[in-house]
Amino acid sequence: MKVRVHISLKPGVLDPQGRAVHHALEGLGFKGVEDVRIGRTISLTVADDTNDEQLDEMCRKLLANMVIEDYRIEKVEG
Amino acid sequence: MRAAVITFPGSNCDRDMVVAIERIGGTAPLRVWHGDTALPDGLDFIALPGGFSYGDYLRSGAMAANSPIMREVVKAAEAGVPVLGVCNGFQVLAESGLLPGALMRNRSQHFICRDALLRVENTDSVFTRGYEQGQTITIPVAHHDGNYFADAETLDRLEGEGRVAFRYTENYNGSQRDIAGILSASGNVLGMMPHPERAVDAAHGGTDGKVLFASILGLLEAA
Numbered sequence: 001m002k003v004r005v006h007i008s009l010k011p012g013v014l015d016p017q018g019r020a021v022h023h024a025l026e027g028l029g030f031k032g033v034e035d036v037r038i039g040r041t042i043s044l045t046v047a048d049d050t051n052d053e054q055l056d057e058m059c060r061k062l063l064a065n066m067v068i069e070d071y072r073i074e075k076v077e078g
Numbered sequence: 079m080r081a082a083v084i085t086f087p088g089s090n091c092d093r094d095m096v097v098a099i100e101r102i103g104g105t106a107p108l109r110v111w112h113g114d115t116a117l118p119d120g121l122d123f124i125a126l127p128g129g130f131s132y133g134d135y136l137r138s139g140a141m142a143a144n145s146p147i148m149r150e151v152v153k154a155a156e157a158g159v160p161v162l163g164v165c166n167g168f169q170v171l172a173e174s175g176l177l178p179g180a181l182m183r184n185r186s187q188h189f190i191c192r193d194a195l196l197r198v199e200n201t202d203s204v205f206t207r208g209y210e211q212g213q214t215i216t217i218p219v220a221h222h223d224g225n226y227f228a229d230a231e232t233l234d235r236l237e238g239e240g241r242v243a244f245r246y247t248e249n250y251n252g253s254q255r256d257i258a259g260i261l262s263a264s265g266n267v268l269g270m271m272p273h274p275e276r277a278v279d280a281a282h283g284g285t286d287g288k289v290l291f292a293s294i295l296g297l298l299e300a301a
Contacts, residue, residue: 013182013227014185014252016185016186016225017187020187061144062136062140062144065137065173067172067178067179067180067227068182068227
């Protein structure tokens with residue numbers, strides 16, 4: 001089974017990297033960009049019988065830092 | 079005094095830490111590798127050095143926090159052994175849950191390498207008892223991810239319980255409430271971004287870090 005874990009900074013946590021990219025987009029002349037937040041995607045291939053609870057635990061224990069980050073698990077077909 | 083310095087793959091301040099402890103304490107600390115599954119018996123002090131453990135993969139300190147030896151360091155900390163984490167060591171302590179909060183990328187996005195002025199906020203701990211309350215000390219910083227973050231409730235609790243050990247007099251990296259170093263609830267774990275082991279010899283340009291080691295090693299009169 002293929003799984004994608006999307007990790008993003010919690011709302012309210014300052015994202016200096018996102019801010020710098022935001023400025024850069026404006027510098028390139030793109031109008032109307034209101035906000036930029038940068039996260040990461042981790043792609044995993046796991047045994048088909050891996051359950052949601054186990055995936056959740058992987059995220060909480062290692063893949064995301066729950067102090068500053070949220071995560072979303074997406075199961076990819078095929 | 080039996081001290082140990084833990085080395086992770088990518089640690090690069092472990093030797094500096096060893097030299098500082100040996101110079102000040104008179105006895106060379108034991109060296110412990112990240113893959114070891116046991117700590118030496120009867121340790122009085124454990125130091126987690128700076129560097130880039132596991133190449134800062136995933137998040138600074140995240141991989142090291144899950145290495146075999148850290149399970150033992152957590153147990154030792156819970157049993158009351160003083161544990162000092164400097165720079166990457168602080169990141170490891172935060173990732174391991176021994177200290178609250180997280181160290182994020184510096185607000186400026188830049189790696190900061192300079193002398194930092196710190197205000198001593200706590201003089202009760204085993205690490206800071208040799209300093210004077212409110213004293214300003216100079217300790218070098220060298221980090222990319224030193225921007226301390228915790229939610230407001232955690233920050234209030236840290237301040238209310240006197241667990242902010244050091245604050246920057248000028249906020250170099252964006253840290254919440256200028257925090258440079260914090261203590262655990264029990265007071266025997268200190269995480270700090272500045273490098274006291276780089277301020278123990280006149281040739282370093284300053285010796286304000288000496289008192290911290292002398293405090294831990296029980297040698298205040300010698301400092």
